Amino acid sequence: MKKISAFCKRTLTAVGNWFKSLTFKKIGNGLLKAFKYVGRKILKILNQPVILNSFMAILAGLLVGFIVMLAVSKDTMTGQWDPANAWAGLMKVITGGAQTLQSLGNVFFKAAPLILVGLSVGFAFKTGLFNIGGSGQFMVGGIASLYVANLVVMPAPWHFILAVLAGIVAGAIWGFIPGLLKAFFNVNEVITTIMMNYIAMYLTYMLAYSPLVYDNLLTSVNVVFPTAHIPKWGLDTLFPRSNIDISILIAIFTAVVIWFILRKTTLGYELKAVGHSTEGSRYAGINYRKSVILSMMIAGALAGLAAAMNYLPLRPDYFRPITKINAIGFDGISIALIAQSNPLGIIFSGILISYIKQGALTMQILGFDKQITNIVISVIIYMIAISSFIGTMFKRRREKAKLKKLLMEKEATSDVL
Amino acid sequence: MEYAIEMLNITKTFGPLVANDDITLQVKKGEIHAILGENGAGKSTLMSILFGLYKADAGHIRINGQDVEINDPNDANDLKIGMVHQHFKLVEVFTVLQNIILGKETIKHGFIDLDTPRKKIKELSERYGLVIEPNELIKDISVGMQQRVEILKMLYRDADILIFDEPTAVLTPQEIQGLFKVIKDFAKEGKSIILITHKLNEIKEVADRCTVLRKGKYIGTVEVKTASVEELAKMMVGREVSFTVQKGEANPEEVVLSVRNLNQMNKDRTKPLLKDISFDVRAGEIVCIAGIEGNGQTELVRAISGLTAIDNDESEIILNQKNITRSSIRNRFDTGMSHIPEDRQKHGLIMDYNMAENMVSNQFYKPEFQKFGMLKFDKIYDYTNELIEKYDVRSSLGAKSLARSMSGGNQQKAIIARETSRPHNFLIASQPTRGLDVGAIEYVHKKLVDERDKGNAILVISLELDEVMNISDRILVMHSGEIYAELDPKETTVEEIGLYMSGSKRQNAEVKHEEN
Numbered sequence: 022m023k024k025i026s027a028f029c030k031r032t033l034t035a036v037g038n039w040f041k042s043l044t045f046k047k048i049g050n051g052l053l054k055a056f057k058y059v060g061r062k063i064l065k066i067l068n069q070p071v072i073l074n075s076f077m078a079i080l081a082g083l084l085v086g087f088i089v090m091l092a093v094s095k096d097t098m099t100g101q102w103d104p105a106n107a108w109a110g111l112m113k114v115i116t117g118g119a120q121t122l123q124s125l126g127n128v129f130f131k132a133a134p135l136i137l138v139g140l141s142v143g144f145a146f147k148t149g150l151f152n153i154g155g156s157g158q159f160m161v162g163g164i165a166s167l168y169v170a171n172l173v174v175m176p177a178p179w180h181f182i183l184a185v186l187a188g189i190v191a192g193a194i195w196g197f198i199p200g201l202l203k204a205f206f207n208v209n210e211v212i213t214t215i216m217m218n219y220i221a222m223y224l225t226y227m228l229a230y231s232p233l234v235y236d237n238l239l240t241s242v243n244v245v246f247p248t249a250h251i252p253k254w255g256l257d258t259l260f261p262r263s264n265i266d267i268s269i270l271i272a273i274f275t276a277v278v279i280w281f282i283l284r285k286t287t288l289g290y291e292l293k294a295v296g297h298s299t300e301g302s303r304y305a306g307i308n309y310r311k312s313v314i315l316s317m318m319i320a321g322a323l324a325g326l327a328a329a330m331n332y333l334p335l336r337p338d339y340f341r342p343i344t345k346i347n348a349i350g351f352d353g354i355s356i357a358l359i360a361q362s363n364p365l366g367i368i369f370s371g372i373l374i375s376y377i378k379q380g381a382l383t384m385q386i387l388g389f390d391k392q393i394t395n396i397v398i399s400v401i402i403y404m405i406a407i408s409s410f411i412g413t414m415f416k417r418r419r420e421k422a423k424l425k426k427l428l429m430e431k432e433a434t435s436d437v438l
Numbered sequence: 439m440e441y442a443i444e445m446l447n448i449t450k451t452f453g454p455l456v457a458n459d460d461i462t463l464q465v466k467k468g469e470i471h472a473i474l475g476e477n478g479a480g481k482s483t484l485m486s487i488l489f490g491l492y493k494a495d496a497g498h499i500r501i502n503g504q505d506v507e508i509n510d511p512n513d514a515n516d517l518k519i520g521m522v523h524q525h526f527k528l529v530e531v532f533t534v535l536q537n538i539i540l541g542k543e544t545i546k547h548g549f550i551d552l553d554t555p556r557k558k559i560k561e562l563s564e565r566y567g568l569v570i571e572p573n574e575l576i577k578d579i580s581v582g583m584q585q586r587v588e589i590l591k592m593l594y595r596d597a598d599i600l601i602f603d604e605p606t607a608v609l610t611p612q613e614i615q616g617l618f619k620v621i622k623d624f625a626k627e628g629k630s631i632i633l634i635t636h637k638l639n640e641i642k643e644v645a646d647r648c649t650v651l652r653k654g655k656y657i658g659t660v661e662v663k664t665a666s667v668e669e670l671a672k673m674m675v676g677r678e679v680s681f682t683v684q685k686g687e688a689n690p691e692e693v694v695l696s697v698r699n700l701n702q703m704n705k706d707r708t709k710p711l712l713k714d715i716s717f718d719v720r721a722g723e724i725v726c727i728a729g730i731e732g733n734g735q736t737e738l739v740r741a742i743s744g745l746t747a748i749d750n751d752e753s754e755i756i757l758n759q760k761n762i763t764r765s766s767i768r769n770r771f772d773t774g775m776s777h778i779p780e781d782r783q784k785h786g787l788i789m790d791y792n793m794a795e796n797m798v799s800n801q802f803y804k805p806e807f808q809k810f811g812m813l814k815f816d817k818i819y820d821y822t823n824e825l826i827e828k829y830d831v832r833s834s835l836g837a838k839s840l841a842r843s844m845s846g847g848n849q850q851k852a853i854i855a856r857e858t859s860r861p862h863n864f865l866i867a868s869q870p871t872r873g874l875d876v877g878a879i880e881y882v883h884k885k886l887v888d889e890r891d892k893g894n895a896i897l898v899i900s901l902e903l904d905e906v907m908n909i910s911d912r913i914l915v916m917h918s919g920e921i922y923a924e925l926d927p928k929e930t931t932v933e934e935i936g937l938y939m940s941g942s943k944r945q946n947a948e949v950k951h952e953e954n
Contacts, residue, residue: 285815287808294799297790303745304777304785305799306768422454 033060075359075366078404079373086397087111090389097388110387114394117380126256126263128372128379130334133268134159136371137327138349139356140272140279141192145320146362147283149296150313152320154199154214156350157221158192162325163332163340164225165191167242170249170333171234180248185329192325193318195221200317204310210317222346229342241339242332250335268330273368275326280364292316324350358402374398440503442467442630443488443599448497450483457483458494461656463649465599467502470621470631472645472662474638474674476875480654481634485601488632489521490514501599520592521601526584528576534583535559535572538591555594562593566620581730582613589620600624601632606640610730611903611936618644636674636876638667639904650674675876685887688911690720694774694864694895695742695757701750702737702919711737713920721863724886724896726910726927728903730939734919735899736780739868742897743777744770745785757864771800776857780868780899786853787841794822794837797856829855847878854885865889868899883909903932917941 033056066072087107094107118128138155145152152158166188173183199213229235229242236243251266259265283289294302295312303309327349331338356374360366381394443465450458458480465471475481486492488499490508499506501517508514514521528537535552538559544551556572563570568586576584585605592600602621606614621644625631633645641648641662648665650657650673657673671679695718702712712734719725729735740746742755744767755763758774765773779785787796798807798818807814807821822837831851833839841849850870857865867886871879886909890896900906906913907927915923915938923938923945937943 285813286811287803287813288811290795290802290813294788294791298784298788300784301786301788301799303767304743304779305788306766306771308766308768 030057030060033057074408075361075370075405078359078401078408081404082397082399082401083111083114085400086114086393089393089396093389095388106387110384110389113384113387114377114380114397117383118376120383122260123263124379124383126260126265128376129260129269130264130266131378132372132375133272134327134331134349135352135356135375136269136272136276136368137323137330138353139360139367139371140276140364141320141323141327142350142353143357143360143362143364143367144279144283144323145316146357147296148292148312148316149299150203150316150320151211152196152214152317152324153211153354154195154217154221154321154350155324155353156347157214157218158195158321158324159328159331159349160218160221160225160347161195162188162192162321162328164228164242165325166329167234167332167340168228170246171243173249175248177248178252180246181251181333184249184333185326188325188329188332189322190325192328193322195325196317196319196321197314200314203317204313218346218350222344225340226342226344229340235342239339241341244332244337244339249333251330251333253335264334264336266334268334271326271330272371275323276364276368279323283364288315324353327353352398355398355402359405361405440467441465441500442469442502443632444500445484445488446497446500448484448487448494448499450480450487450492450494456654458487459654459656460497461651461654464659465630465632466647467630468625468628469646470625470633470644472633472635472641472648473651474636474641474648474670475651476636476674479651479674481651482603483654484651485521485603485632485634488514489519489601515595515597518596518598519601520595520597520599522585522588522592522603522605524604524607526588528584528587530577531575533573533575534570534579534587537576537587538594542595559590559594562590566593566623567616568620581608581732582610582616585609585617597629599630599632601634603634604636605633606635606637607901608731610940611932612940612942614640637904638670638674641670642667652676671876677877679876679880683883683887683908685909686891688723688890690723690911691893692721693718694721695719695755695897697742698754698756699750699752700738700741700748700755701753702741702746702748703750711919712741713918715919715921717914717921717924719864719895719897721895722890722893723911724890724898724909725912725914726906727897727899727914727916728906728935728939729901729916731901733916733939735916736868737919738916739777739780739866739899742866743767743775743779768800768803771860771862774861774863776860776862776865778853778857778865778867778870780872782846782849782853787849789842790840792835792838792840793826793831793833793844793852794818796841796852797822797825797837799856801860825852825855825859828859831855847874850874850878850882854882858885858889862894864895864897866897866899869901870898871900871902871905879905903935906935907932915939917944 034053036056038053090107090110091104094103094110095101096103096106117124119125138159141155141158142152166184169184169187170180173180175183195217199210199217202208202213203210234242251268253266256265256267257263283293291302291307292312292315294305294307295309295316299309302312331349332340352374356367356370359370359373377394377397381391384393385391441464443463445461445463448458448461448463449456461480461484463473463484473481473484483492487494488508490510490513493509499508506517508517529540532540535556539555544554559572562568568590570583570586570590571579576587585608605617609617621631621633633641635641645662647659648662648670649659650670652674660670660673668678697718698716700712700715701710703709704711715738717725727735727738737746741748744762744765748755748763753763754761757770760773762770762773783789788799791799795818798821802808802813802818807818819837825831826836829851832848833844841852844852854870870882870886874882883905886896886898890911898909910927913925913927913930913935914921915925915935917939918941922941922943925935938945
């Protein structure tokens with residue numbers, strides 16, 4: 022770590038000096054300070070045990086995935102067991118997402134909804150609620166967006182914005198109901214959100230079959246609605262031939278907003294206080310019911326936004342009428358867990374999951390099942406759960422040692438008190 | 439000299455925490471031996487070792503001169519050691535008789551025989567004047583009788599060594615006198631008594647000798663007759679303590695809070711918890727509500743502070759000329775209320791928030807601390823640091839330390855700092871010294887008197903009669919959800935309050951109205 026820090030310092034100073042050598046001395050000085058500040062912040066973040074834990078967990082996940090691949094790997098031509106193939110498969114998982122600018126673009130493209138669903142779960146968790154209903158909120162949000170995209174006639178940017186808003190509102194409504202039940206009747210939100218998933222599944226199944234939006238050739242909801250697609254803003258020239266659009270920017274922006282709300286605003290203060298202690302926040306005059314309902318609505322709205330980002334692109338996921346709960350809500354739980362519900366961390370864990378999934382797609386060429394990624398992701402989550410447990414164990418031990426020292430010091434000086 | 443109990447050089451550690459450090463306790467036969475110490479001094483640990491709940495790391499125990507091993511409470515029973523726990527260990531839905539024989543039933547023809555024990559228990563209860571109703575369910579009898587049941591449980595098991603853990607905490611003064619008489623009778627018969635307490639005047643009253651513990655260490659054993667209360671306190675705390683609260687005359691001015699006909703039913707709407715409560719609190723006076731735990735004080739505080747909604751139409755709570763009967767909690771805070779809650783960890787603090795966040799928990803929405811919905815953290819930290827200095831709140835990381843990581847005394851100081859610094863003219867303090875040691879109690883009392891002298895109206899709910907007598911300017915006594923008396927602390931005695939607390943006396947209702 023020291024070496025890296027020294028290296029960073031040197032490069033940053035060098036860059037700063039270079040700017041200084043330009044005639045704008047003041048600007049150079051300012052930039053130098055800014056660079057140093059940013060560098061210090063980044064180092065501070067990287068030094069946190071949480072981040073180190075996550076990295077170790079990811080390595081462990083890949084290792085277990087590799088072991089599974091070793092067991093099942095075979096030569097694609099002969100069908101014989103071929104351990105060498107497993108190594109190639111692992112390399113595909115690790116590098117597949119970044120092989121070309123196209124695949125990298127697709128990683129970001131697919132990451133946007135994952136980040137947003139992760140935020141939905143993470144935000145609820147930070148305010149003391151378990152949102153297992155990300156899937157249901159996602160499905161109703163998706164169908165609402167698609168209905169608006171297909172049925173409303175409007176000029177380009179406004180049509181898109183309205184479709185997104187429809188998704189957000191539908192998701193928020195789907196979060197509002199469990200919130201209401203929790204606030205007024207103290208019904209556990211885990212149960213209600215799971216039940217809402219089923220209601221959403223059948224509801225969207227019926228709505229997707231409606232002749233208003235159903236396309237018989239695609240066997241899914243129609244996906245051609247030129248004025249409502251997500252704009253690309255030229256990102257596709259940066260990542261040629263990929264599907265990337267501004268959804269990733271929207272996701273990152275949303276994560277920053279959520280971080281800001283939780284960290285800096287009175288709203289976040291209230292919601293977190295209720296999450297930490299309902300009784301304590303009630304005593305302090307915080308409206309517990311309002312907070313719970315609002316939390317669930319924001320969580321639902323985030324999942325609805327995720328759905329809009331998922332179904333509105335030029336080349337979207339198809340919304341097919343099937344009676345199966347979309348698994349993305351559970352991916353969202355994984356993503357939130359890996360980032361330990363930190364909104365900024367969720368940006369990275371969302372991209373990571375998307376990256377591994379993209380790698381798994383290329384891995385299929387070598388005859389591996391892409392479900393191996395699910396094993397990798399689950400192991401990562403287990404490892405993170407364990408590592409935070411081990412982390413607290415170490416912390417406790419350190420604290421005990423400190424206490425012992427303190428007691429001994431007190432003994433030495435204790436005549437008074 | 440023969441000792442009934444000798445606990446020699448007992449050491450017990452929990453991880454790095456040394457709960458008992460080389461403690462020696464020697465109790466003579468037929469003596470009442472008090473164990474004195476603050477919270478966390480190691481009294482309970484020591485008794486748990488004697489009763490077989492914990493095993494000592496070092497040291498040994500002798501009973502009647504013989505070395506013994508006590509591995510579990512059954513061993514203790516066999517050695518005729520009995521204990522009355524602070525929180526009774528009774529089965530609520532069993533009768534008194536069933537509770538007494540539980541674990542030592544007599545069996546006849548494969549069935550439980552109740553007649554033989556009934557005779558024995560009757561005999562015991564008559565001999566010691568321990569009045570009980572053998573056929574009543576535990577949940578239907580008074581706390582005092584529950585304690586008598588616990589005592590009979592020990593006697594039924596022929597215990598010779600009786601341990602009482604804070605036995606007076608739940609009793610009225612009259613019941614305390616009764617208990618002490620029984621304890622003295624036991625001692626006369628040659629039983630050995632261990633009395634755990636932190637109340638000095640009780641020790642003075644009944645105990646023969648007293649062993650003082652402080653922070654897990656043995657400080658000394660003294661003859662109670664020759665030691666003064668001040669000396670005992672000094673041994674217990676480690677420094678001089680002042681017991682009387684320094685305060686001048688109160689000059690009550692205008693009425694700040696007035697409560698009229700406050701009624702409240704329990705959840706099932708079967709039993710009234712508060713009945714027609716009416717009283718005023720004026721600026722510049724401390725009104726104390728005395729009473730035994732569970733007589734409606736908690737409900738009264740919850741109703742005034744807004745934690746429970748009032749559903750009775752006649753009830754009225756007026757604060758600063760504003761009717762707040764149905765106001766939200768935040769509204770009440772803004773009208774001038776401050777509230778030091780009974781349970782500081784459940785209500786007073788958000789344990790996972792740090793000091794600074796907690797210091798603004800009921801005023802973060804005010805313009806000093808936020809702008810356009812964004813918290814002004816610099817202001818919040820400045821404010822907190824100011825309070826930390828002014829109120830001497832100690833913690834490892836100052837404003838950034840989590841409430842969870844602070845000691846109980848400092849948590850209470852933090853709450854007092856917050857509640858007395860925010861704009862208010864009415865302070866409601868519910869058991870503000872609960873669980874605090876003598877030094878911290880002194881501090882809290884001083885702050886309450888300072889508040890009064892600033893011209894604020896103070897309402898204190900307390901279960902400790904000493905505290906009530908010490909700090910109040912006016913006393914209201916509550917019993918079963920009603921106010922039984924309004925008294926002047928200068929003209930009343932602890933005994934008189936006790937009669938009202940137990941409900942055996944009541945002031946004339948009409949007289950009370952005139953006073954209002």
